[in-house]
Amino acid sequence: MAPELSSPSSSPRYTVGYALLPEKVSSVVRPSLVALAADRGVRLVAVDVSRPLAEQGPFDLLVHKMYDRGWRAQLEELAARHPGVPVVVDSPGAIDRLLDRATMLDVVSGLRAPVSVPPQVVVSDAAADADELLARAALRFPLIAKPLAVDGSAESHDMRLVYRRDGVLPLLRAPLVLQEFVNHGGVLFKVYVVGDRATCVRRSSLPDVPAHRLLDLDAEPSVPFANISNQPLPPPDDDGGAADDDTPAAGFVDEVARGLRRGLGLHLFNFDMIRERSEEHGDRYFIIDINYFPGYAKMPGYEAALTDFFLEMLRGTRPVPEQLGPGSGLDMEARKLEPGLGIGLRELESGRAQA
Ligand SMILES: Nc1ncnc2c1ncn2[C@@H]1O[C@H](COP(=O)(O)OP(=O)(O)OP(=O)(O)O)[C@@H](O)[C@H]1O
Numbered sequence: 001m002a003p004e005l006s007s008p009s010s011s012p013r014y015t016v017g018y019a020l021l022p023e024k025v026s027s028v029v030r031p032s033l034v035a036l037a038a039d040r041g042v043r044l045v046a047v048d049v050s051r052p053l054a055e056q057g058p059f060d061l062l063v064h065k066m067y068d069r070g071w072r073a074q075l076e077e078l079a080a081r082h083p084g085v086p087v088v089v090d091s092p093g094a095i096d097r098l099l100d101r102a103t104m105l106d107v108v109s110g111l112r113a114p115v116s117v118p119p120q121v122v123v124s125d126a127a128a129d130a131d132e133l134l135a136r137a138a139l140r141f142p143l144i145a146k147p148l149a150v151d152g153s154a155e156s157h158d159m160r161l162v163y164r165r166d167g168v169l170p171l172l173r174a175p176l177v178l179q180e181f182v183n184h185g186g187v188l189f190k191v192y193v194v195g196d197r198a199t200c201v202r203r204s205s206l207p208d209v210p211a212h213r214l215l216d217l218d219a220e221p222s223v224p225f226a227n228i229s230n231q232p233l234p235p236p237d238d239d240g241g242a243a244d245d246d247t248p249a250a251g252f253v254d255e256v257a258r259g260l261r262r263g264l265g266l267h268l269f270n271f272d273m274i275r276e277r278s279e280e281h282g283d284r285y286f287i288i289d290i291n292y293f294p295g296y297a298k299m300p301g302y303e304a305a306l307t308d309f310f311l312e313m314l315r316g317t318r319p320v321p322e323q324l325g326p327g328s329g330l331d332m333e334a335r336k337l338e339p340g341l342g343i344g345l346r347e348l349e350s351g352r353a354q355a
């Protein structure tokens, strides 16, 4: 039965543990989220990842974004021994696919919605002949060179826009992905997914590259850049004519989000989508990046969205993603949980929960 949670003074009935890096805690676990969640009966508690997980809790639900292998091993070990207690969101196996740009976007080809990935090739080691790979993949300049690993480091966001081949390839540090740059009017659509909610936010992006830039041999053959989508949006006059009401239709955004959620077997992520407008092809949408547990505070109304989602998971009113992707051996089912009956990991370890 759902707990009575409407009164601000009601004591928390559920405990949600979060295992996040300090920067993510300060960006997402803001007082406004903690207060709203508490008001609705959800207590947010930090997991101390330097201590054994089995000694902490009890947690009714665990959310996490940690890159540490030791942490992951703890989750897997516990899950193998006690499937489903507590509910872990999301499965490390499913998250793994987003931590490698070679596999991150594989899911897109299975979507029904008309959206694709720009052509790309993986350069897996420094000894690889990037020239030969480029020729074989028939990629067209400009390209974006992206580090393969997505590991929470600043380096994993160090990109390079490559206008032409001359003298550039030795500058690129493998392993990386070379992806065709798509002109898209300097505006990116960042879609935040929280369970079955999808919220599209307009963000700044790289400006279009005019054809003559590729032929200008006096200009730099490549330029480095990082974290471009955190820059403020250009005023509407300067952003290629794109305006606030130019965001993709909500039905389309929802369809893409639903397809990704199902294909990835994940609940908490965002994706970056760009739109190419050309006379030749009309509008074409591309997905260029998917991020696990992003900076939710940049999404309007994130406090209510996350709190609703926690409660749905805890009350078992939200099933896990309908189709779980490969490699997600740790996926756990949301199940009916009596409020306040979160089973402590310590108790499980000692066998008391079975008593
Ligand atoms: N194929 C592309 N065509 C055009 N622009 C692109 C393309 N790929 C990336 N970009 C631009 O480069 C930026 C950074 O690329 P990407 O999103 O892959 O990197 P990231 O560091 O993982 O970003 P985030 O901070 O969202 O995790 C994008 O926000 C977009 O502005």
Ligand SMILES: O=P(O)(O)O[C@H]1[C@H](O)[C@@H](O)[C@H](OP(=O)(O)O)[C@@H](OP(=O)(O)O)[C@H]1O
Binding pocket: 023, 024, 027, 028, 151, 152, 153, 156, 190, 229, 270, 291, 292, 293, 294, 295, 296, 298
């Ligand atoms: O910190 P790492 O592991 O590198 O991952 C980042 C993602 O790549 C970004 O997409 C997040 O920012 P956005 O929410 O603006 O996408 C960004 O969110 P943040 O602004 O809370 O740091 C991070 O989640």
Ligand SMILES: [Mg+2]
Binding pocket: 229, 272, 289
């Ligand atoms: Mg991005």
Ligand SMILES: [Mg+2]
Binding pocket: 289, 290, 291
């Ligand atoms: Mg990213």
